[in-house]
Amino acid sequence: MLRKLATVMTILAVSTAVLVSCGSSPKADPEAPVVKPVIGKEGFPMPEWVNKPPKKAETYYAVGYSNKSTKQLSITFAEQDARDQISRWVGTNVQNALTSYVSESGEGANIQVLSFAESISKQVSDQTVVGVERDDLWVDQDGGVYVLCSFPKENVGKSFEDITGNFVRNEAAAFAEFKAKEALSFLEKETAKE
Numbered sequence: 713m714l715r716k717l718a719t720v721m722t723i724l725a726v727s728t729a730v731l732v733s734c735g736s737s738p739k740a741d742p743e744a745p746v747v748k749p750v751i752g753k754e755g756f757p758m759p760e761w762v763n764k765p766p767k768k769a770e771t772y773y774a775v776g777y778s779n780k781s782t783k784q785l786s787i788t789f790a791e792q793d794a795r796d797q798i799s800r801w802v803g804t805n806v807q808n809a810l811t812s813y814v815s816e817s818g819e820g821a822n823i824q825v826l827s828f829a830e831s832i833s834k835q836v837s838d839q840t841v842v843g844v845e846r847d848d849l850w851v852d853q854d855g856g857v858y859v860l861c862s863f864p865k866e867n868v869g870k871s872f873e874d875i876t877g878n879f880v881r882n883e884a885a886a887f888a889e890f891k892a893k894e895a896l897s898f899l900e901k902e903t904a905k906e
Contacts (some may be wrong), residue, residue: 753851763859767901772863773847774798779856786857787849793843794861802868833853 744786750758765773776794780786848860 723731738758751853753853753855756850759848759850759860761848762858765860770865772798772865774801774861774863776859776861777856783851784856785853787859788854790857790859791846791861793858794846798844798861798863802863849866 719729737886739759750822752758761773762775765775773798774794776790776792776797778793779787780789844861847862848861850858
């Protein structure tokens, strides 16, 4: 009898363990869509920044895109697209002119009023965006290039000289430039003889 009770208790313990282990595993929702990552031409999955650029308090990010005949040309144009977006973000100079004219003439009950108003607005984005860096690059299946570029917000309104400092030309650079001009002059003379 004791043996039967031990056997029944063992069966109950094993059954409970099986039920608990089956009950604790999450069940997959058969109606949930399966999201497959988009794989680019070079075998890399599409990064999140392609559709959602990062946001930071001290840096502005822009995503540029281009699809040209070669990868390098696409990179160049995608970077240009990102710099253009940054330039528009940096600032737009708005010039506005308002002209208002009112003339009243006549007498008594026969008064006529001529009113004229004109508003002209011109928006120009003329900013130097020095310090734009390409942070990442991704190529889609069609060969289109996405670039993630960043621009430090502290550089807004600074010129190239402010950021890079004053360039001081040293003797070695001057000598190298002199030798390059000398070699070019020699090449031109030699090719002119033929």
